[in-house]
Amino acid sequence: MALKHVNAVIVGAGAGGGVAAKELAAGGLSVVLLERGKWYTAADCRKDDLRNQRTSVLGNNSGPDEARNPRVVVDLNGQERVALPSEGGYSNNAGCVGGGTFTYGAQAWRYQEKDFRMASTYGVPEGSTLSDWPISYADLEPYYEKAEYEIGVSGDVSADPFHGPRRKPLPMPPLPVGREHTILKPAAQGLGLHPFDIPMLRNSVPYGGRPPCMQCRWCVGFACEVNAKCGTQNTAIPMALATGNCELRTGCMAREVTTDARGRVTGVAYYDADDRLREQTADIVIVSSAAVESARLLLNSKSTMHPAGLGNAHDQVGRNLQGHTYTGAWGLFDFDTYDDIGPGASIAVCDYNHGNPGLIGGAMLANEFIRLPYQFVSAGMPGVPQWGSGHKDFMRQWYRRSIAVQGPTQEIPIAESRVQVDAKVKDFWGLPVARLSGGKHAKTMETSVAMAEKAEAWLKAAGAIRTWKKLAGKGTSGGQHQAGTCRMGDDPRTSVVDKYCRVHDQDNLYVIDGSVHVTNGGFNPVLTIMATAYYAAERIVKGRKGRGV
Amino acid sequence: MAEGRTLQAICEQIIPTDQTPGAAWAGVVNFIDRQLTGPYRRQQAAYRSGLQEIDDAAVGKFGKDFAALDGQMQTEVLQSLTGGAKRFFSTAIAHTMQGYYGDPRHGGNRDAVSWRMLGVPVIPIRGRNRYELPKQGA
Ligand SMILES: Cc1cc2nc3c(=O)[nH]c(=O)nc-3n(C[C@H](O)[C@H](O)[C@H](O)COP(=O)(O)OP(=O)(O)OC[C@H]3O[C@@H](n4cnc5c(N)ncnc54)[C@H](O)[C@@H]3O)c2cc1C
Ligand code: SF4
Numbered sequence: 001m002a003l004k005h006v007n008a009v010i011v012g013a014g015a016g017g018g019v020a021a022k023e024l025a026a027g028g029l030s031v032v033l034l035e036r037g038k039w040y041t042a043a044d045c046r047k048d049d050l051r052n053q054r055t056s057v058l059g060n061n062s063g064p065d066e067a068r069n070p071r072v073v074v075d076l077n078g079q080e081r082v083a084l085p086s087e088g089g090y091s092n093n094a095g096c097v098g099g100g101t102f103t104y105g106a107q108a109w110r111y112q113e114k115d116f117r118m119a120s121t122y123g124v125p126e127g128s129t130l131s132d133w134p135i136s137y138a139d140l141e142p143y144y145e146k147a148e149y150e151i152g153v154s155g156d157v158s159a160d161p162f163h164g165p166r167r168k169p170l171p172m173p174p175l176p177v178g179r180e181h182t183i184l185k186p187a188a189q190g191l192g193l194h195p196f197d198i199p200m201l202r203n204s205v206p207y208g209g210r211p212p213c214m215q216c217r218w219c220v221g222f223a224c225e226v227n228a229k230c231g232t233q234n235t236a237i238p239m240a241l242a243t244g245n246c247e248l249r250t251g252c253m254a255r256e257v258t259t260d261a262r263g264r265v266t267g268v269a270y271y272d273a274d275d276r277l278r279e280q281t282a283d284i285v286i287v288s289s290a291a292v293e294s295a296r297l298l299l300n301s302k303s304t305m306h307p308a309g310l311g312n313a314h315d316q317v318g319r320n321l322q323g324h325t326y327t328g329a330w331g332l333f334d335f336d337t338y339d340d341i342g343p344g345a346s347i348a349v350c351d352y353n354h355g356n357p358g359l360i361g362g363a364m365l366a367n368e369f370i371r372l373p374y375q376f377v378s379a380g381m382p383g384v385p386q387w388g389s390g391h392k393d394f395m396r397q398w399y400r401r402s403i404a405v406q407g408p409t410q411e412i413p414i415a416e417s418r419v420q421v422d423a424k425v426k427d428f429w430g431l432p433v434a435r436l437s438g439g440k441h442a443k444t445m446e447t448s449v450a451m452a453e454k455a456e457a458w459l460k461a462a463g464a465i466r467t468w469k470k471l472a473g474k475g476t477s478g479g480q481h482q483a484g485t486c487r488m489g490d491d492p493r494t495s496v497v498d499k500y501c502r503v504h505d506q507d508n509l510y511v512i513d514g515s516v517h518v519t520n521g522g523f524n525p526v527l528t529i530m531a532t533a534y535y536a537a538e539r540i541v542k543g544r545k546g547r548g549v
Numbered sequence: 550m551a552e553g554r555t556l557q558a559i560c561e562q563i564i565p566t567d568q569t570p571g572a573a574w575a576g577v578v579n580f581i582d583r584q585l586t587g588p589y590r591r592q593q594a595a596y597r598s599g600l601q602e603i604d605d606a607a608v609g610k611f612g613k614d615f616a617a618l619d620g621q622m623q624t625e626v627l628q629s630l631t632g633g634a635k636r637f638f639s640t641a642i643a644h645t646m647q648g649y650y651g652d653p654r655h656g657g658n659r660d661a662v663s664w665r666m667l668g669v670p671v672i673p674i675r676g677r678n679r680y681e682l683p684k685q686g687a
Contacts, residue, residue, distance in 0.1 A: 050651040057647055058588045058655065086588075340670055373650040373667055387563040387642050388624070395650075396569075399667040 002279075006030040006247075007544070009268050009282040011254040011297065014099020015526050016513030017288030018232025019147070019533035022239045025246035027541030032280050033240065034252040034270055037063040037095035039233065040102065042225035047218040049372040053094060053103040053480075054221025056086035057374075062102050062223065064095025068428035071292075074437035076475050082425055091323075091436060091478035093290050097250060098233030100290070100480060101526065105220035105345060105369055106201040106229050108153040109523035110144045110531075113137040113164045114354050115361075115410070118519045122360045125443050128412045129320055130360075133518045134490050134499035135535075137164040143531035143538075148199075150239075151530060152207045152230040155199035162194070162350040174346075175204045175213060179339040180367045180403050181347045187462035193349045198366055201230040201526070202343070208235060219343035220369040232530075252278075255431060256301040257285050257509065263305025265509045271429050284540065288513040288533075291321065291482035295419040295515060296434040298486070298496075298503075309421075311503040311511075314493045317486060318419035322520050323479035325440060325448040325472045328365070328406025329456035330379055331464030338400035344370035352407075352454050353522045360443050363407030363451045363522040365458065373399065382468055403462070405455040406470060408481065409448040410522040412441040417477050419485050440474040448472055481525050486515035501536035512536050553578060554616040555600045559638070562623050563645040569666045570659075572649050580648030580657030592640065599637025603627075606634060 008024050010017045013035035021033045038044075045052075045061035052061045059066060064085050073089040074080040083090040093100040114121050116133040124130045145168055147153075154172035157163055174197035177185075188195035203212045213228040227234055240246040251273030258266045258279060267281035287294045295318035299309035311317055348366035356362050376399050377391075384394045417438030425433045452469040459467050489495025492504035501516050503509040512533050514525055521528065560572035560581075572578075585593050607615035607626045615623060630638050648657030650664075658664070661671045 048652055048654070050647055050655060057643070058584065338668075373663060373669060374647060377646040377650055387627075387645075389565050389567060392564055392567065392571075395663075396666055399669070 003281070005281045006032050007282060008032070008284040008286060009034065009280045010286040010288055011268055012099065012287070012289035012293070012513065013097045013232065013237060013248060014094070014288060014290060014513065015101050015232055015529045016533045017286070018098065018101070018236040018240070019530050020286055020288060020512045020537045021246050022236040023534060023537030024541060025240040025243040027537075027544075029245060029541065029544065031240065031246040032282070033237070033246055033248045034254055034268065034280070035097050035248065035250050036253040037097065038250050039097040039248070040223060042223040042227070045223045047222050049218070049374055052221035053092070055372070055375060056092070059086050060092065060094070062094045062096040064092070069095070070425060070427060071433050072422045072425050072435040073476060074435065076439050089436070089476060091292055091480070091482055093480050093482070096233075097237060097248065098231040101201070101231030102233050103221055103223055104229075104231065104526065105343065105524070107345065107366070107524040108148065108155070108199040108201045108527045109364065109521070110163060110166075111137065111521035111523055111528050112162060112350070112353055115519060115521040118361065121354070125360065125412060125441065127414060128441050128443070129415050129494070130412055131487075131489065131494070131518050134488055140528070140531045140535060141166065143534040144527060146534045147527055147530040151201055151232070151235045152203060153199050153201055153527075154204035156197040157199055159196040160194055160350050162353060170199055172204045172207055175200070175202070175215065177346055178341040178344070180337055180344070183333075183337060183403065183462050184347050184367055184405070184458065188347075188349055188458060191458065191461050193351045193458070195347050195349050198345055198348045200343075203228040203230065210234060213343070215342045217340060217342050217370050217372070253429060254289070254297055255429065257287065257297065257310055259301070259303050259305060259310070263303065265310070265506055275429070284508045284510065286510045286512050288511070290513055291485045291515040292419050292434050292436065292478060294511055294513055295485035296421055299419075299421045300431055310509065311486065311496050311506065313505060316494065316496050319415045319417075320413040320484040320487050321417045321419055321436065321438065321477050321482065322411040322413050322484040323477045323481040324363075324408030324520060325411055325444050326406055326408055327448040327452040327455070327470055327472050328368070328404060329452055329459055329467050329469045330381065331403050331405070331459030331462065332398050332466040333401045333403065333463060334465050336400045337403050342370050344368060349458075352451060356447065356450060359447045359450055360412055361410035361522055362447055363409040365405055365407040365451065365455050368404040368406055371404065376402070380470070381466070403459060403464070404470070405458055407451050407455065408522060408524060409444060409451050410520060411444045411477060413484055413519060414438065414441050436476050436478055438476060440477055445474050481514075481520060483514040483517035483520045483525055486511040487518045488516045489518065500539045501532065510536065510540070552597070552600050555604055555614065556581065556596075556641075558616040558623060559603065559627070559641055560645045560648075562620070562627055563642055564649050570662050572645050574659065575649050575657055575662050576659040577645050577648035577657045580651075580655055581644050583656045584644070589644070595637055595640065599634060599641070602634035602637065603630070606630060
């Protein structure tokens with residue numbers, strides 16, 4: 001039975017896809033939203049400190065399916081291995097309705113103005129593909145605001161002098177602060193920094209028909225049982241469905257974007273929840289499967305007219321894979337810092353995002369989410385043995401008396417950090433899997449070390465009696481902040497989509513997710529993904545209105 | 550079972566008993582056994598050969614099975630491991646930490662012993678009962 005033709009089919013119900021579905025459906029287009037995972041509730045994913053999206057030693061809580069979705073990961077020495085979703089290096093976000101937003105930490109950052117003009121600000125370092133975005137902060141500002149109000153953000157950025165101009169404050173006040181916040185704030189001020197309350201996609205008061213956060217211990221990596229965490233699964237996607245114009249199909253794994261004999265996009269072929277091959281035709285196809293899988297889907301969409309995959313005439317799809325190089329420091333205190341009040345992360349400074357002499361970019365620094373006991377095991381203080389009574393003593397003495405400060409160093413994109421499709425390894429459905437390879441630019445590593453030093457200095461100023469740095473490796477990028485693999489640009493030879501997220505050589509194929517980020521800011525990326533989705537989707541809706549749809 | 554005794558002794562070396570119970574009392578071996586039929590399935594063979602190698606190393610060094618040695622000798626054996634045995638031991642360290650510090654529902658951390666030791670409130674979420682929502686229909 002052929003499926004009814006629709007205006008748009010969207011692959012992936014995460015941050016980008018969820019918002020795009022809502023905008024298109026509200027704009028009167030008929031939409032089919034395909035998601036490979038399930039629509040979970042918190043009751044399906046109980047809080048389990050060994051089985052979640054952050055600590056997945058016993059598996060993930062919201063997908064994707066462990067047995068069906070391998071990837072190949074290649075290290076800096078060229079050694080390759082097959083990785084499963086719960087294993088290190090896989091770069092898993094999620095496989096469920098809401099995508100990463102179902103379990104994320106929910107930090108809701110706007111990038112700064114300079115983050116869109118990295119090449120103009122710093123020049124292009126050798127060996128990098130650093131480039132400006134074709135759009136500016138000002139272009140996205142109204143859409144950041146829309147994301148903040150429609151999805152819901154709490155916090156208070158008024159004390160942060162570094163953010164770009166904004167028309168409105170955040171819609172919700174910050175959560176009550178915890179002990180780490182009260183320890184770190186005067187210390188930052190003493191250093192001449194500008195600390196403030198992190199913006200969070202988390203209700204601090206009733207909002208959007210959902211209750212406020214109860215400040216529990218298990219937030220990042222977990223589903224929220226009171227629905228106080230705002231993701232697309234409890235905001236944009238229900239709004240899309242409420243229009244009556246959007247159909248969400250779960251358990252549907254896209255196989256390829258289909259094209260006709262002339263090479264024009266016609267729809268999406270996918271395996272439904274019973275693993276039957278179906279084809280959904282549509283006027284427009286939007287790929288929103290997150291940076292790794294979006295690149296893979298385009299590369300797997302090969303035809304006579306597109307022998308290297310869709311949008312890949314210039315070998316750009318999958319390149320410039322980036323995430324964030326997370327570094328920071330630990331501090332130990334001679335008094336209790338632990339108060340068991342979640343979500344933990346609460347105070348940040350943006351003093352080091354730019355303007356670091358000799359460095360390119362930088363990072364926002366913030367205190368870390370609550371560390372569950374198993375996560376503290378690998379704190380790695382120099383001199384503490386990895387096992388035996390010395391390790392146990394360390395745990396006992398310092399678990400309640402430690403603070404971690406860290407930040408996402410902006411990565412300098414390189415062409416060799418990339419997603420390809422593997423020649424040998426196939427997934428459950430017989431599709432070539434994503435193959436991740438490449439490393440990080442030396443300039444990225446340099447900045448990341450400097451950020452760890454800044455974090456350490458902040459902890460010292462806060463009275464830490466012992467501090468040490470957490471540094472990062474220069475291996476394969478990606479991770480949960482994966483981005484960049486279908487970058488936006490004006491030049492089809494060095495980018496995949498135009499400044500409206502449309503694939504250069506196609507008039508009806510779009511990529512709307514983290515893949516289009518040219519650079520990824522020194523901030524967690526999700527609010528920018530949502531804002532870009534609002535911006536690109538609005539343009540699609542307007543364009544069709546012009547044509548009388 | 551010899552394997553079980555060896556593993557128990559290794560886990561207890563990793564997290565020994567002092568003023569609070571160690572890995573053995575906390576049920577870490579029970580935890581590992583359970584995971585070996587689930588998420589650690591792929592490591593069954595590694596466990597079998599790894600435990601054998603550690604026993605071999607113990608016999609080579611002190612003439613007895615690992616579990617039969619005194620604590621000091623056991624520590625020495627573990628510190629002198631090389632190659633595959635050393636790699637297995639790092640896996641065992643990770644799994645022991647999971648079993649001891651992780652959620653008791655997986656068969657380790659008996660009586661939330663590690664959480665009590667660290668001073669993490671065992672009744673997890675303030676006022677959580679108020680929020681025990683019925684499972685919503687999808
Ligand atoms: C534990 C955790 C904490 C995080 N914390 C933060 C934070 O504090 N702040 C922040 O900004 N970001 C955070 N992130 C990252 C954030 O969630 C991601 O940046 C964001 O969700 C990416 O959006 P996306 O639209 O690119 O992809 P996703 O949200 O990952 O959505 C992609 C969707 O596509 C689906 N899909 C993939 N392939 C197919 C296919 N072939 N067919 C059908 N469906 C497919 C996937 O199942 C998924 O649901 C966190 C992520 C995690 C996992
Ligand atoms: S800290 Fe708040 S938002 Fe996070 S899971 Fe707990 S109640 Fe939900």
